[in-house]
Amino acid sequence: MSFRWPEIKLSGRPKRQPEDSIELRAWVLAAVLVGEAAVLTSGYFGAVTGVLVPFLTIVAFVVSHHRRRERNILIKVMLAFGALAALAMFFREVLSSLYDTRVPLARLFLWVQVIHAFDLPARKDLSYSLISALILAAVGAVLTTSLWYGIFVLAFLMCAMGAMAQMNLSEARQRAGLQASRSRGLVLGTIVPSFFAVVAVGLVCFSLLPQRQAMNLTMMPTSAFRNVAENFTGGVQNPYYRPPGGDPFAGPPQAILPDSYHGFLPYMDLRSRGRLSDEVVMKVRSEETVPYRGVVFDDYNGKGWEISTGEDAQTLTTDSMRFDTFTATNTELELGPSREVAQVFRVEKDSSNIIFGAYRPETVFFPTSNIKIDPYGSLRAPYQIPEGSAYSVISHVPNASPEQLRSASTAYPEEMAERYTQLPPTGLERTSELAGRLTEGTTNPYDAVLRMNEYLKTTYPYDLSIPPQYEEMDAVEYFLFEQ
Template identity: 45%
Template sequence: MPRRLVKVFARLNPRRSPEDSLALRASVLASILTAELTILAMGYYGLITTVAVPLLTAAGFYISWRRRRERNLLIKLILAVMVVAAAVIFLRELAGSLYDTRLPLIRLFLWLQVMHSFDLPARRDLKFSLVSGLILITAGAVLSISMTYIAGLALFSAAAVAALIQFQLSEDSQRVDRVVAADPWRLAAGSFLVWLMLVSVAVPVMLVMPQSTQARLTSLPVSELTKIFSDFPSEVVNPYYREGGDPFDRPPQFSADSYYGFNPYMDLRSRGRLSDDIVLKVRSDRYDFYRGIVFDVYNGKGWEMSDEEGEDIVSSSPPFELPVDTSMPRGGTSIQSFYIQADLPNIIFSGWRPVSLFFPADRIKIDKYGSLRSPYQLTDDTVYSVVTEQPLTAGSYLRRFPRAGDPAAGPEYTALPDAYGADILEIEKLTRGLTGSYDNTYDKVLAVERYLKETYPYDLEIGPQRSERDAVAYFLFEEQAGYCEHFASAMAVMLRSVGIPARVVTGYTGGSLNPFTGLWEVRQSDAHAWVEVYFGSAGWVGFDPTPGFDMPGDASRDRDNFMLSGIIDYLGGIDFGPAGRAVSAAGAWLGRGAAWLTSVPLAQLSAVATGAAALAASAGLALRRLMLRRRQSRLATAGLSRELLRDPSLKGYLRLLKRLAGIGLARRPEETLRRFARRVSLSTGSADFEELNAIIEELRYSGRPRSDGDQRRVAALSLEIDERLREGRAATGRA
């Protein structure tokens, strides 16, 4: 029985013609290793996988090369068993990551590629490997969150072009009718030129392709789960700021590496400029603000939280289902995946109202403001995802709130400090003058927001507070410029002074979209403060009074832009120093061009781009055909003297040589005329060409003058053979 199974297995695995080209195998291996290393360098897989996959792939290629002429039935049997084992492991991993199947799928594909590398005897197997490398590098685009992927893609495309050329050369080498150039430098130069042509076509097409800022998310990535075996405190922990004591009784603190609003308090006397280091990369289906901390107690110097305690939420596996007030209206949902790029406080940032959280812990806390706390400080490479609800912000809707019978906000949301009574009265007088003509909360809020945006400049260079006045009064009536914290605080205090519940929120703005990765890059300097106003049963709604900032929902941020304009916007937000400023004029010119492209209707631009691509492809094919004909002509007449080539009586013979080259019977570089004539005669089944070449050879080397009889005989034989070939009566021997 086992012997019969072996026979069946052998029949199912017939011996294939081995591929002997070492250059072909090396170029395919380079492509595969580039694709594997591009993915493994992203850090999603452990050390064992990262080291073993490329090493085993290289070992497999070597073994396949050495055993390419063997049947390798034992190796194939072992590989079949390993494939089954890999499938079982994949299904087990898949069961634990149903919300993000990308990593298990790509891990499976990596190991399948490793196994396949041990069984590559034939050219067809190498083609499969190259296709799998293409699949791997494409999968890398889904996982990538940095621009290093572009380098991997460029290297892979170059190696793949070289492999494709080697495939063609290998096929030509097995055809008796082809001449194969073996100069490695010419091959390398040719591969580079082909790659350069592909890039020169692909890059312009990419630049005019529309790119949506609204990603279509189908996965919810999260880091490896960390078990928390005991309760943890709810307090905000920011290692960059000193804890303990009354923060308002000591000089204000500031760190360029962490926002001072990410504390249980926010001191409005603090001054400083945050760094531009990237702290978050966010894959989101929309531009959004990311809430961190909510402050509800104003003391004249800054803000505090009335209650830091949070409710414990436990889940043995993602997601955490968060409490939601079902009576409040919903404006749709949004999905955000956060990739932490720097050490942060124990704040879980999210959109407006989180409803589901995929976080790498089995225990979190949520405070009364809806803000989330992690059991540990967030560290670089932490990944989590959030599903959030979006507020309804249309004015026609909010003007109806709050309604009679709506639940009232707590008294802390309208409280103001008694110690600064005179300043508060002055603020109230200003606010009533702005809002007195409106009969609904929404228009009053807009009036205050508009006043602050249009009256005071946003300025990060203001000096320290020079008086003991209330911080908001100092901003409004003395400094009259400030940070986002001053604008948000002023709006909240002004609204409170006329009885409208308001609070201050700190977090991050949406950052800038990286057109190369499709992720929003949030920098330390994107830390921000804004206001939430209570509209009864419509809930808390955000407003941003800081000049130059708008709350999410601005349609201009969510439109489809051409990638060129996105690249210009992205690079324009980076300070490259003097060198970058030196090319700002060129950037402005490109910006105008991108703006023009954006104004062109997409259908028209697509038609133009398609036509240009088709024209370029046609020109390329025509050029290739012309070059091929010239190459065949050179090959056909190789070795003939200039006198013979210019002899008008030999036109028929030269035309015959070109026809023979066209059907695959070109003269090889190492062939003499006699050997070439013998090969043609064997292929055509006639000795006429040998007779013709004997005459040519005698004319070339004898030195005697040509007679009219020689010329007539050459012309007649050339014409006869040419007609026979044209009519197809002779076999050409073409493979």
């Protein structure tokens, strides 16, 4: 007597009809590849990921088309394990970058898109992939720092419009009971005119909408961690200028190199003249437009500025790439009202060890275990910052109003007055006389500074072609009266 297992039939919705249109799949694949390229070209992913993700996506679309009528149980099981592996990789990466989860999330989404592409039998599955491509394009907009991203927007718009046109055409064929066939004239007759119409309307709307000058920053990105020993000096290191090996002002004016500003040094020669190149060296995202400070000079010697404290700086250490500068004991105290401003810096070219940030930096996210801070709140990295590095700074920017500045006390402590008002004993007679005339009638330092500032702006046009100063006289006197 033979035994047979009973057949169990589960009630449910009928199996979706497979999508046979190769043109539809090609348009969706193109949109997905554009979305992936928008993310992969942001600079946060390596070459292996940049090649593997689009290659596997193409393979996945080919496989899903050839097996669109199969149940693909084994493939689905393998895809489930692949999704778990991607999730595990995400958790491992996000634990090492708690202050910026954008890149781990983007990496997870890239691999989920690849995994999903292996099982796209029906039109609805392809529509999900098209939505995923839109999300990838949006992620690319978050990560990018280049206006070239606009090319990806236009390319995705073209591919998405082609995919949606093919979806409508495929649905119409299905209702009419027709087989999938090549749609002649659809690109030139419908997609291209619609593309230019949408672009034109979008440009008009964009020009009419008010544009913000800054952005809201919620993530604090940093590049890959670099472990460096603590015993480094707190001085400024610039790879483009060799240390002078003595008094930098003893000889002729310093030559200015076009690839690096001559003020990113322990001194600044005011006799120097020159023109910098137009090469982009750093890009900044900030919640508002503020000056980004790097070096503070406090000692004027008649030829330029120096840092009187030399390499004196306090070391800040951390295990999480987050540095809180309020733990430093030798810096200036915060006085008066302030507002919080977040900034993200991305280095486009090898630079000095200066960590930039608006005054006053309170929290620094930098990819190392120790940095240094000098008495004026200027920050130094333990190494010359290489191209591709990223770091973030949260500053408490002074927010005093003009009325508060006008009413501020001028009873300065003796040590502060001595530090900030010291001048060479001779050589500034004409400058002192001019300053007295300009500030005559003012009752507070704020109005005096405004009056001198206005005089300089209206009297001395900005000019990079003037020659260096070779005369032996005070640099300020030479600029004001002899240049």
